[in-house]
Amino acid sequence: MSLPEIASFILLLAGAVFFFAGTLGLLRFPDVYTRLHALAKADNLGLGLIVLGLLFKAPGAAMSIKLALVWLLALAASATASFLIARRARQHSIAPWRSGEHE
Amino acid sequence: MLAAAGLALALGHAILQLPQAAVSLPTQVAGNMGQSGVEHPVTAVLLNFRGYDTLLEVAVLLLAFFGVMALSQTQSMCPAEPAHALLQALARLLAPLMVLVAGYLLWIGAYAPGGAFQAGAVLAAAGVMLRLAGLLPAWAQPGRLLRTGLVAGLLVFVVVALIALGQGVLLQYPSSAAGTLILLIETGLALSIGLTLSGLYLCSMETRA
Amino acid sequence: MNAALLYALAGVVLFAVGVAGLLALPHLLRKILAFNILGSGAFLVLVGLGQRDGVVDPVPQAMVLTGIVVAIAATALALALARHLYERTGRMQLPESRGAEPESRDD
C-alpha cells in the first residue's frame, strides 16, 4: 500500500469512528436537544473525514470539488434542520434535561 | 398472515426454478445502441426502444395531478404561519442549485445514469422546498403558463412522434437526428414531470381548515 | 448465492408483506404504505431477476424507473382521496370495513 492509500484509509477509519460516536450519542443522550448536538456535530465531522479520505483517490479536480460540495450541502442541511427541530421542540415546551435528573 | 407466508414461499420457489430467458435482452439492447442516438442504455430503452411506455406514463401523471387538483378545490384554505428566516435562506440558496443539478441530470442522461425522470424529481423537490419555506404561492388555479408547462412534455412527445410518423413508424426516430430529438423530448419531459410532481404536493397540502 | 438473486428474494417477501398489509389493515394510510411496499417488492424482483446471471440489464431498469414515478403519483392521489374521505366522514377507513375494530388511536 502506498502512502496516500494509507493516509486515505486512516481518514476513512477516523470518519467511521465519528459516525459511531454520533449513533452512540443518539442512543445515550438524555433529551432531544442533546441528541441534536450529536447528530449535527459528530456525523458531519465523520462525513467530512470520509470525504477527505476519498479526496486522495479522486481522479480529478472536478470530482474533488464535487465531493467537497456534497459535504457542504450536508452541513447546511443538518445545521438548518437541527435548528428548525430544536425550535419546534421549544415551542412545544419540551424542557431540556438537567444534570442530576434521571437519564 | 399464513396466506402471505404461503404466497412468499410459492413466489420464491417459482423464482428459484425459473429457467434462463430464451432471448437475452441486454445483448439486443447493446446491438441496437448504435441507432438510438444516446450512449446510455437505460435512456435508450426509455425514450427510443420503448418510447410509448414513457408517453403513457406522462399521461398517467397528468391524470393523477388533475385528480388531486379537483379534490383540493372543494376545501377551504388558510395560510400557514410564515416560515423562519433561516429556512427561507436555505431555500433561497438550495433552489437554484436544485435547478442546476436537474439540468445536469438531464444532460448526463444521454451518456450515464440520469435523465428526465431524475431531473423532474429534483425540480419537483425544488418546488416542495420553496413551498415549505413559504416562498411559493399555493396552486389553487393554475394559470395559462403553468398549464402549458404541465402538458409541454406530452405535447413535445406527440409532435415529435407525429413528425416521425410521417416518415415511418410511431416513435421511431431517424437515427441521424435521434440524439437531438431525444434531448428535446427529455427537456419537455423533465419540465412537465417536475411541474406535475410538485403540483401533486402543492395542491394536496393546501387542504386544511 | 448471488446478490441480485438475494434482492429478488427480498423483493418477494416485501411483495407478500405488502399484499397482506393491503388486505388486512383497515387504516387507509397504512393501506397506502402497504401498496408502496408491494410495489417496491415487485420492482426489486424485476431488476434482481433480470440480472441474476451478473449481466446488468437496462430493460427492467427502465421499466422500474417509469414504475417509481407512477407509484408516487398514485400515492399522492390516494392520499388526497383519503384526506377527502376524512374531511367528509371523520374516518380513515373504507365504508365496508366499518365493522372492523377502528384504528382510531393512530398516534
Next chain:
Amino acid sequence: MNGMTLGLALFLLLNLLVALVRVSRGPTPADRLLPALLFGTTGVAILLLLADAMHIPAFVDVALVFALLAAITGAAFARRAWREERETDEPA
C-alpha cells in the same frame, strides 16, 4: 482495499440500523424522526464509499442528490407534521 472500503460501508449501515432504535423509543416525535435525518449524513457517506468500492462514479451524483434534498424531510416535519401540543404519544 475494496474489501476494506466495503467493510466500512457495512459498518456505517450497521450504525444506521442501530440508530433506528430511536424510532420506537421516542419519546417525542422529534426523537423518532432523527434516524431518518441520519440518511443526510450516514447514507451519503455509505453511497460515497460504495462509489469508490464498486467503481461507479454515478453514485457520487446519488449522494449529491441525497445531500441536496436532506433538509426537506426535517423542514416538512417541523413545519407540517409536528403540530399538536401533546408530545408524549405512546400508543394507547
Next chain:
Amino acid sequence: MTPGLAFDLLLAAALIWSALRALTTADLFRAVVLFIVFGLLMALAWARLSAPDIALAEAAIGAGLTGALLLDAVGHLRAKRKPEP
C-alpha cells in the same frame, strides 16, 4: 463471507424489517418515519444492484417528495382529529 455479501444480507433484512414494522407498529407517525427510512434504504439497495438510474430516482423521490407528502398527511390527521364521540 465477504463484506459485500454481508452488506447485502444486512440491507435485505433491514428492508424487510422496516417494511414489517411500518405496517405493524401502533403509532401512525412512527409508521411514516419507518416508511421514509424504508424508501431511503431502497435507494441503497438499487445502488448495490448496480442500478444508479433507479437509485437516483428513488433518492430524489424518497428524500424530496414521499417524506413531505406523508408528513403533511400525518400533520393533517393530527390537526383535524375530532374528540371521540
Next chain:
Amino acid sequence: MKPAPPLVWAVIWRTALFVLLWWVLSDGRLDSWTVGSGSVALATLLSLRLSPPTRGRVSFPGLLRFLTYFVFQSLRGGIQVAWFAMRPQTGLRPAMREIDLRLPEGIGRVLLINTLNLLPGTLSVELQGRQLCLHVLDEHVSAEAEVRMAETFLARTLRLELEPA
C-alpha cells in the same frame, strides 16, 4: 468613475459561480454546454429572483480566516460530542442561555446560527428579534465567548458593523 450598480455585479458573480459549479458537475466536458448554458441561466435567474442583490461585499481574507476557524472549531465540536457520547458516564451539563446578538439583521445572523450549530457545545434554539436562545452542552463553558468570537469572524468576512451589546 461611478461604482457599478449592484445588479450588474450580482449577475456577474452568480453566473461565474454557477458556471464553475456546472464545470464541476459535468466533469469539465465541453459538449455539456448546450444544456449547461441554459441551466446556468435558469439557476442565475432563479437565484436573482429569490435573493435580490444587496450592497454587501465579501472580504476574501476574512472568508479565509473564517473558514480556518470554522474547520478547526467543527473538529473540536465533533471530538467533544464524541467524547461525551463514548464516556461511561456522559457527564453532560446542558443548559439554556439567552444572548443578545451584535450582528445586524440579515444574512449575517443566518450564517451565525448555522455556524453555531456546528461549533462545540452550542445549538441555536430560537431567534426572536436580536435575542438568541442557545442550548449548551456544558454550562460551565462561557457560551457568550463562543458567540462573540463567531460574530467577529463573520462580521469581518461580510464587512458588517457590530452593534453594541
